[in-house]
Amino acid sequence: MSQQAQQMLDRHRETLDQAVEAITTRGFWSPYPENLKKYPEEAVKGAPQRFEALLKQPFSLVKAPAVAGQVGAEVSPYGFELGVTYDQPEQAGLIKAMQAAMPAWRDAGAEARVGVCLEVLARLNAMSPDLAQAVMHTSGQAPMMAFQAGGPHAQDRGLEAVAYAWQAMSRVPATAKWVKPQGKHDPLVLDKRYHIVPRGISLVVSCSTFPTWNTYPGLLASLATGNPVILKPHPGAILPLAMTARVAQEVLEEAGFDPCLVSLVPDSAEAPVAKQLALDPAVKLIDFTGSSAFGDWLIDNARQARVFAEKAGINSVIIDSVDNLKAVAQNLAFTLSLYSGQMCTTTQAIYVPKGGIETAEGPLSFDEVAAALARAVETFLSDNDRACAVLGALQSPATAARIDECRGLGEILLDSEPREHAQFPGARVHTPLLLKVDASQRDAYGEERFGPISFVIATDSTDHSIQLAREVIGEKGAITLGAYTTDDEVAERFETLAIEVAVPLSLNLDGGVFVNQSAAFSDFHATGGNPAANASLSDQTFVTPRFVVVQSRRHGQPE
Structure with missing residues (x-):
């Protein structure tokens, strides 16, 4: 050396x-x-x-x-x-x-x-x-x-x-001595070298x-x-x-x-x-x-x-039930806004039962959950300076064009809007587009829509949500899977889903950790076990x- x-x-x-x-x-x-x-x-x-x-x-x-x-x-x-x-x-x-x-x-x-x-x-x-x-x-x-x-x-x-x-x-090892006993005879002895070869x-x-x-x-x-x-x-x-x-x-x-x-x-x-x-x-x-x-x-x-x-993949979140919807919505608002959804870990598909969910404050309808998510994103980005500090800018003009193309894929819960950057007037800054769709509209949410574009999907039940996530991820892959439930048995089913589709699971995140973040030395980024990544x-x-x-x-x- x-x-x-x-x-x-x-x-x-x-x-x-x-x-x-x-x-x-x-x-x-x-x-x-x-x-x-x-x-x-x-x-x-x-x-x-x-x-x-x-x-x-x-x-x-x-x-x-x-x-x-x-x-x-x-x-x-x-x-x-x-x-x-x-x-x-x-x-x-x-x-x-x-x-x-x-x-x-x-x-x-x-x-x-x-x-x-x-x-x-x-x-x-x-x-x-x-x-x-x-x-x-x-x-x-x-x-x-x-x-x-x-x-x-x-x-x-x-x-x-x-x-x-x-x-x-x-x-x-660089070298080894191999000695094989031969009973009454002298042992067999070999000197070996091992080379790491690129x-x-x-x-x-x-x-x-x-x-x-x-x-x-x-x-x-x-x-x-x-x-x-x-x-x-x-x-x-x-x-x-x-x-x-x-x-x-x-x-x-x-x-x-x-x-x-x-x-x-x-x-x-x-x-x-x-x-x-x-x-x-x-x-x-x-x-x-x-x-x-x-x-x-x-x-x-x-x-x-x-x-x-x-x-590419279809990163997903399944909502079954929550303790505090406001905390969950705030957590997801950051996830959907960070770097304008241009992360390979950003959630695109959010599955919610059309009959609504249970919370600590009582049941909430699907529309109330969807509205809470949209309101959380809107509130989080209401201060323009903070919005620009989180959103960054769209890397490619094609991503801005994709936002326009996707508006007709569902009912608009929260429309994307351009923002003016105080330091860089020419910056390409856009807020997230949040769409409401039915589970049957798989052509809309079942393809990757790179950028700040996400779907709240009305399913028949949590069972249906799990089934859809399994099918979509099995076909298209994913790098992240988030889930929310207050039921331990349902939590285990989410864990099983994650294992079956080979996607890391983030369960009940509602604080300072987000589904689209990955920590070196601890989190394995992608698994290599589904179509989104082979490593x-x-x-x-x-x-x-x-x-x-x-x-x-x-x-x-x-x-």
Whole structure:
């Protein structure tokens, strides 16, 4: 191991040990503060100015082999062009350079690779205020969410993947002496060696809404296990991954490795390159977050690669009975409003019996429950400054158009409206659209409607709600399932439903925890057990397919 890599591992060894402990105990833990006050004041206050210094000019990496051209047409959802351009490497030259760099990275060993990954994460954490600016103005996330989800929470997920990789690799000994007794004869003795061997080049195809959070797990899991990584950002959200790639390249070079082990391949909406990259025979691993159509295409066509895909789904909430409807409605109002419903965990389908529900204050009709939900969202967003701080901006104009298209799918309980952002007058800000539909209108609620669009669905009973959720999730998948009941027997049926459709269950949340939030080191994000995702962030199966163990053996002498 290089001296520099050893120093990196030593510097972060305590963090690594604590991360491995955290994925075992599953309690709360994070080494990366989510409170801005924990970061140097200059780093926080100077972030907007440093972001502006990146605009309207080329972005440079440490190394970009064989440049084919420049791309870059990012437009902030808050209403201005970034004007940043990026080198686009020539594919064949890049693949050749990454293949040439792989043997040294492979042979460096797990300790060196993990040390480098830990140093990359530490440096990314230190620049979280800067990353927040880039995430905000590419994804449309509001400032605090861009900082937390784009910075420390994304880094948590990356570290979680490194911890699983380290745990898996460290369980394989470098050598072993095999001695088999032979009775009166001398024992059979073999000296064995075991090698962690990476699969090949890893391609990470990133999304526009969570460019770092959904990228870091695949990036770090592949890098730690010895695989070079191509980062292919969404054309609308290149900057956060360009900043990430530059940090990774700087650390790799300092540790004595080829910087191109992490490379950026940006493209444009007019000339996409993801399919071309995905079909390259050298690409053996693909991480993808995005539409079901492209995720399915990757799985069906990139047969030479192991594809880890997070796709679309119908996240659901079932309401059977509640103690306090006001608290439940307030909790769901935040869930439906946060980042304008552009989270892969946001609830779309809310099942309520048409005969109403029981509460601690007595029975309430379906219409009263639906009205309470609509009123809670409206009240929560009544203060425009608070609304903008929660909603953020719609990343794509297509999402705003989708709101208009969906108005006719049901009876409008709460209409979506544009909001004026005090700091960014051109921001694309829209409040949620809440629709009332009958259970028979599955064409409306049974398809993902990405964005701030949700349905309150009138069912025949809680049994009917469970049946519908089972069918819809079984067909389309889901990443979150919420449920409310005051009946222990019904709660167990919800638990059974969650197991059967392989979706994490959040039961009776009515306080400061929300169904669309996911905590690294404790919550498994997706399960890999339904059509919404074929992998989980993170577990052992997310990491172990990224390497194989190759052994050699020869005659030895007994000790």
